[in-house]
Amino acid sequence: MINTLFDIPLSVAKRLPGAAAVLLGLALLVQASAAGTTKTVFFYNPESSVDNFAALKTEFDNYLSGQGEYNFQPFSERSTFESMLSDKAQGVYLLSSWHYAQLNAKTPLEAVLVGVIKGELQQRKILTSKDLGDISALAGATIAGSGSEDYLRSQLQQMLGSQYSSLSAKIKLLTVPKDIDALMAVGFGVAAAAISSESSLNKLAMINPKQHAQLKTLASGEKSFLLIAAVAKQQQNDEASLLKVIEAMGQQPSGEKKLKMLGLDGWKRIDTLDAALSKQLRQP
């Protein structure tokens, strides 16, 4: 079966660093694409730096292959993901709403589903610190955060606003795997401030109330959507069955568990959102 070409055996995947697993997956993907009919879910998220690609590949492949001729391909590099998209490979693209807004300007995509966690479709990034009094004290500081440098810089720029935009060049970023690492790095003095989601700060309050109590919010960004499931505009009908499988994941325990690896517990169709919200995702 073609699908087996995509699979990295668990024993091999466990020994591979994330990037190597992704490359191996890609090589196999090229073979399988040439051979036939398997449809792929492509994933890239610049908002997280957790190297869990081998685990994602194994878990999602196991789930999707039980639903049909489908598989999963995570990417660690933005450029590889984008070149896959520009080559017009068929399939569904899971990507961050920040990336979607940027990509949509050059590659027409249609957002179909938006990720949900505990009933929320959107998140807000915040900047927190222990010792700094306000934003003006950020010059020369190290800020910890999870995600690509492009993403973190853009979030920072948004939070600094025009008044403090010149500070951005004077700030060092330290990329850490996850939000909770960034927040804790502030606690033990490796970073002066952290960029994280508001919900991660709330999680810290549950896990380590003392450390949470030491942090204060210096600035907040605008709300943004969680992960988006999108298809190339001209291929919406071709991908309907795969989109249905993805949409149904949150309704089954085994599917929900996989979604939680992406920080979600379900999906919502964009055409069922309030007009004001769906409009944000429909803009060209």
Added chain:
Amino acid sequence: MPNFILKLPTILCLLLSGLCLPLITVASADAQAKILIVNSDDSVEKYRQVKDAFKLQMTSHAGRIIDVDLQQTEQSDALEQLIKDESPDLIYSIGSKAYQLATQYGGGKPVLFSSVINWQRFERHGNSYGVANELSLSQELSLLRYVLPGLKKVGVLYNPSFNMERIAEARKQMRDMELTLVEQTVTENAQLDKLLDALLPTVDVLWLIADPGVLADKAAVEKVFASSSRYKKPVYTYSDAYTKYGASLVVSADTPTMGRQAANLAQSILLREPIKEVIQTPAGSHITLNVCQLGKLNTNYNSDALDAINQLLECH
């Protein structure tokens, strides 16, 4: 435009030349810097990962990066000669062997280290900087609380000669996190079976720490895991090496993050910026969750933490 306006910055600089010159020199210092990386063994994956992350970040900041693998350098004299010939602005040493040699032959050069197990055992000079290899206790315990929130009574075996201060600190921090630490001291390894029998029935999880007084040999490790399995208690520990014995949760420092931290430190050293923490705690964590083992032990985990897990071990 009047001529004097164009010349104003120059005139100001001339007037204040004592201030302008150092500023210009410092601003370009890191871009021209020569960095020597001394790697204890380039064939060790963790060493290579930390080096790659460091180089990725430093390439645009350094004039030249020289890379030395000690496994390929037959005599330490060769390293001494290289340091003399190249006169690097900074030496980044990866692993204990590299750190020792860099300190020995580095002269007055700043020496930065990472991937050195228990760095405190080495003599540290005023020009030494580094990233420790072990996560902070606070992060280690917080992540246990995050991933396995239902397990409040945490058992630990330790030898006071090796870990008395660490356990005292853990006791304090656990109180703040509403966890209870149940302690069992080990002074003679022959008693291990008895001590495990006394400890395990009273706790929800066994926290296995790096303690040569407890984990003296392979047989001791096997005893710990066999007893934990018999009492159906999950084991939380610090190294992926224990997953083959049945560890349920492993939290360790994320290697590429250590390389990025070292790069940030290197930039600050080269730019002569004030450095608050000369030896930094690793900021990133790497988590392995053995869901197969937890299933066997009927222990629940926090599924909302799954997006923070690097490795998920399922039953085959």
